[in-house]
Amino acid sequence: MRKIGIIGIGHVGVTIAYTLVTKGIADELILIDKNEKKVISEQLDLQDAQARLDTSTIIKIQDYSELKDVDILFLTAGKIDAAKETGNRWAEFEYTKAMIKEVAPKIKASGFNGVLIDTTNPCDAITQYLQKSADLTITQVMGTGTFLDTARMQRVVSEQFGTNSKNVTGYTLGEHGDSQFVAWSGVRVNNHPLDEFAKQQGKALNYDELEEKIRKAGLAVYQGKGYTSFGIATCAVKLAQAVFSDAQFECPVSCYNKEFDTYIGQPAVIGKNGVEFVNEIKLTDKEKAKFKNSAETIKEKFETM
Known part of the structure; x- marks a missing residue:
């Protein structure tokens, strides 16, 4: 079950x-x-759909006690209007901070002891607060973090070279926010280092321009439809499937970094226990400095919680 x-x-x-x-x-x-009222309507709508599906799902609502034996818990609450104009995820901070302080004790009181996946912004700080206040281990709690930003990097780079985004590998690291950065030293296209591939294609690379497109990708979606949903939901479900299947799936998520004592977007291996281990990778000195700056940005905000 x-x-x-x-x-x-x-x-x-x-x-x-x-x-x-x-x-x-x-x-x-x-x-x-x-x-x-909205929960009831969504429950009914999903139940209506099941007569035409090959599978069945029992759907219950509004009962924290049911979380006791839940395998995976998603926290997805937020206030998108606060961030919509600027694209700055910290704009949601005051709202989500108050919301988490109300919800976390209820999660703890329920006896929940599964894997928690957070998408709530600002993702890194909120995820760490959840881990501490719900009294869960650092293995059990992760945020989607830069998993989505890495997908955006893959899309932007693939568009630059006319290839499939699945053929672009590498990481966007750090905060799920303005201080994030792409570790360009590890980005590969069709299994070739990015610089090498660009030369083969006879194309010039403007890293600043590419990175700005990646950083502002969420804002571009906000401005058109007023929120983001498909990309982040797909990332969250992918992580859940990795937990259920003990996939030992390597990807960037927001998880605890021992060196900086903060949750931050970094490569990790996801399996049945949640974050099985952090996968340390080689970074250039410049990339290390950006990672440190991003960690300090997150910590500064987290301390106000």
Whole structure:
């Protein structure tokens, strides 16, 4: 019995719920939101869909006690309007900080002891606060972090060279926010180092321009539809599937960094226990400095919580 909980049934939460139900990933799904009318409507809509699906999911709502034996819990609550104009994820901080201080004790009181995946912004600081206040281990708690930003990097680079984004590898690291950066030294296209591939294609690289496109990719989506949902929900579900299947899947997530004593986007291996281990990679001195700066940015905000 694969049992999953979602706290926050907004654009991201409901997209995750829809994906879990239509793909048959969840046998039992718990939906929780402060807007009970919306939760009821989403429950009914998902139940209506099941008559046309090959799988069935039991859907329950508004009961924190059900989280006791949940395998995976998603926290997806947020206030997108706060960040929509600027694209700055810290604009949501005051709202999400208050929300987490209300929700975390309820998670702890439920007896939840599974794997928690956070998408709430500012992702790194909120994820660390959840880990500490819900009294869970650093293995059990991760944020989607720069997993989405790495996907955006793959898209932007693939468009530059006319290849499939799946053929672009590498990482966007650091904060899921303005201080994030691409570790260009490790980016490869069709298994060739990026610089080498660009020369083969006879194309010039403007790293600053590429990085600006990646950093502002979320804002571009916000400005068109008022929120983001598909990309981040897909990342969250991918992590859940890695936990269920003990995939030992290597990807960048927001998880605890011992050196800087903070949650931050970095490569890790995801399996049945959550974050199995952090996968340290080689960075240039310049990239190390950017990573340190990003860690300090996150810590500064986290300390205000």
